[in-house]
Amino acid sequence: MFIGILCALCAGLMWGLVFVTPLLLADYPGVVLSLGRYVAFGLIALVPAFFDRKRIASLSREDWKVAFKLSLVGNLLYYAMLATAIQLADAPLPTMLIGTLPIVISVCANWRPGHVSESVAWSRLAPSLVILCMGLMLVNSSELEHLRSNVDNTRSTSDYMLGCLVALCAVAAWTWYPIVNSRYLRAHPRINSITWATAQGLATLPMALVGFILYGIYSHVAGNSYDFPLGPRPTVYILMMLLIGLSASWIGTLLWNKASQLLPTALVAQLIVFETLAALLYAFLLRGMAPDMKILAGVAFLCVGVVFGVRTFSRQAPVSPPL
Numbered sequence: 001m002f003i004g005i006l007c008a009l010c011a012g013l014m015w016g017l018v019f020v021t022p023l024l025l026a027d028y029p030g031v032v033l034s035l036g037r038y039v040a041f042g043l044i045a046l047v048p049a050f051f052d053r054k055r056i057a058s059l060s061r062e063d064w065k066v067a068f069k070l071s072l073v074g075n076l077l078y079y080a081m082l083a084t085a086i087q088l089a090d091a092p093l094p095t096m097l098i099g100t101l102p103i104v105i106s107v108c109a110n111w112r113p114g115h116v117s118e119s120v121a122w123s124r125l126a127p128s129l130v131i132l133c134m135g136l137m138l139v140n141s142s143e144l145e146h147l148r149s150n151v152d153n154t155r156s157t158s159d160y161m162l163g164c165l166v167a168l169c170a171v172a173a174w175t176w177y178p179i180v181n182s183r184y185l186r187a188h189p190r191i192n193s194i195t196w197a198t199a200q201g202l203a204t205l206p207m208a209l210v211g212f213i214l215y216g217i218y219s220h221v222a223g224n225s226y227d228f229p230l231g232p233r234p235t236v237y238i239l240m241m242l243l244i245g246l247s248a249s250w251i252g253t254l255l256w257n258k259a260s261q262l263l264p265t266a267l268v269a270q271l272i273v274f275e276t277l278a279a280l281l282y283a284f285l286l287r288g289m290a291p292d293m294k295i296l297a298g299v300a301f302l303c304v305g306v307v308f309g310v311r312t313f314s315r316q317a318p319v320s321p322p323l
Helices: 002-015 017-024 030-051 053-057 061-089 092-098 101-111 122-149 157-187 193-221 234-262 265-270 273-287 293-314
Strands: none
Touching: 002 017, 002 234, 002 273, 017 030, 017 061, 017 234, 017 273, 030 053, 030 061, 030 193, 030 234, 053 193, 061 092, 061 157, 061 193, 092 122, 092 157, 092 273, 101 122, 101 157, 101 265, 101 273, 122 265, 122 273, 122 293, 157 234, 157 265, 193 234, 234 265, 265 293, 273 293
């Protein structure tokens, strides 16, 4: 359990980077950020795929079908929606909605558990979920106050509403992804977590390349002002895509797969809170300011909620380690 929690923590630190990238590259469409990230992820995955080619070759057709579905929904669509939502509504609102993932996924995973070790009485699961919810409300109420006091006159109310809707779609995509991913790995312990992360990168590459070509055609036909394909700051764009492609996509996916094999799905879901904490840390570093007391209190609630979740599931039957 300790190794699983540590893997989830490190994955959250990696994933937190994707929340600040749309702000650093605000002049790039969210779709282009998603496609660029996963082209980089796919190219990076070619290296470990070469060294792991025997296990990659042993994956079945069904394994590849699942890898493609997970890559499409949990990678391309999710990040395109998240990046777009952040650019439409600024970082706080999407972070608030994405921050509810520990609660949403835990409820969904416990509603229809895929394994007996995932089933927990609602009365035992409720305290950690309530504490997590209180922490998220504190963190995000402070962020929304900051947003209202720094309203960008170029951003309309309709942008905020559309950003909210797009962020909700991102929540749906990433509610589905970790549950399906975790249960598939648990049902197929022969699949190594590194191999599975690499396979998802390989599955993402052709879809991202095709998406780039289609976006280029659309951009040309629509007379879009975007300078296709690398935009107005090609060097910064390429470096950022390589950074999040390696850290957030390949390393983050690898670590999350390992955590998914070692921990019950509903506990893994609560540990996504590390992503929210990392995103807040990076956002405040980017702003060059310290968080207020409401933020710090919310972070404390989030940490306590994770501890309650760990204690709840540590009393469950142990999960058999992967082969």
